[in-house]
Amino acid sequence: MTMEITERRIKVCDVFENYENDDEEGVTGYDDRLDIRPKYQREFVYKDDKRNAVIDTVLQGLPLNVMYWAKTGEDTYEVLDGQQRTISLMEYVDGNYSIQYDGNSMNFSNLPDDAQERILDYELFVYVCDGTDSEKLKWFKTINIAGERLTDQELRNAVYAGTWTASAKKYFSKTNCAASHYGSNVGCEGYVRGESIRQEILETAMSWISDRDGISIDEYMSRHQEDQTAQELWSYFRTVIDWVEGLFTKYRKEMKGLPWGLWYNELNGHTADLKPKELEEKVSELMADDDVTRKAGVYEYLLFGDEKALSIRAFSNRDKRQAYERQKGICPLCGKHFELDKMQADHIKPWSEGGHTVPENCQMLCTQDNIRKSNH
Known part of the structure; x- marks a missing residue:
């Protein structure tokens, strides 16, 4: 009809x-x-x-x-x-x-x-x-x-309304719900952005668990629509928060809103080789490093080793010009002359080995040599 x-x-x-x-x-x-x-x-x-x-x-x-x-x-x-x-x-x-x-x-x-x-x-x-x-x-x-x-999650709640949705809201969406208080330091709201009443914490938990299962949020809700409880989602969410707090024992505001569940899935929770005490020392050191311009990236870097997550401070145009003139336009790796706009700034001593973004640690490499060096 x-x-x-x-x-x-x-x-x-x-x-x-x-x-x-x-x-x-x-x-x-x-x-x-x-x-x-x-x-x-x-x-x-x-x-x-x-x-x-x-x-x-x-x-x-x-x-x-x-x-x-x-x-x-x-x-x-x-x-x-x-x-x-x-x-x-x-x-x-x-x-x-x-x-x-x-x-x-x-x-x-x-x-x-x-x-x-x-x-x-x-x-x-x-x-x-x-x-x-x-x-x-x-x-x-x-x-x-x-x-x-x-919100997108409010719309999903309409489409997949059922016993599972009612149970999930009790855990994640009610005023003073269990999820909003879970976590020994600051509650889950210290790690998740958004408001429980607008379904945003629920949506985050859904995005994590659906990623674990390799499906979309909509597909997960469709599969579980008639489940009597959302206990599986609640247990998984608590596991992720416990994992974060077990690894990074001191809370910092930069931890809010990071994709913790996605990282947990990628690592399969296997981080036994990471020691909380050593991690805290490294976090503290990186937070104090002026060359690290993206402090929230510290956690991704420590978990996966991706230096790009830190957005290491770039050399200024003045630093580049001084290095170019000092080198007389010659790339120190291939020995060829290039115009300034055909060269890129590089740390002589890599940042990962203690080199800082200061004029005396700057060299200009031709584009091809800089790409080759970056890939090693």
Whole structure:
């Protein structure tokens, strides 16, 4: 069937009937016929100014953006788009926050009767969508929630909604979830960028474990959609964080956001030859080295030996000119003369052997000899 969309006008007071907000376990209203926060939706993320703007818009009788509900039964629905605005209204009517009204801070019960009536009688403009799950989810991916764009992981949660997603959110996405606190030093948020409530920690964990299995995040979620728990993901994530903290015993801000899980996968967790005490000494030394311009690259360098990760400071144009004139344009390796723009600066004593990026350690090599030297 082709998805049908019908227009309806529904009063705030009708949506508020038997409204219940069980925090992150679910939000319902419309006399238990409306699932305001379906399991795949994000938690409430509106800031106070946006939340208050919703109430102000309603009090002025101005139109809110259209909302979308999806039919789930004969007379039951779930909010496809409009959760943030709906909860803003319901929470205010329920007396859970105040707004500025005529220069005073007022919750709903303090408002004049006519203002209360304007809110309760306000008609929400709702499109009700009726179709297959795939049609509704496809439509869900095309719409935004009052300017709060969905993240890629929030969209995936919609497409692969099921028991696994519900379990994964408990570990990685709820306020004060287990993942946000895991880690003996600074919690996992010291190693992972993003907010749990916006699914960003979950997405990072997903990117790591799907890389381990050689598949995409979408494929991993598809395979595990009907699993009863996300215990495998949670155990794997803890293993990665434990591995990082076991190797690098002192936390530094440069560790945040590095691809730890990808590195763990590449090494298969085999780093027995790396000693934590020696690693800390090397980290400290490299962090203090002025020639290391990318401090976050220290960890990749120590794990894989890739000097490029450090972005060693380059010689200045002045250093290059002085070395070129000193050499009279002669490449010391092949003995041929070249113009300056045909030569490249090189450390006489390599940085890895203690050579620094200083004028006296600079030599100019022809392009071909510099490439040959770099490859050895």
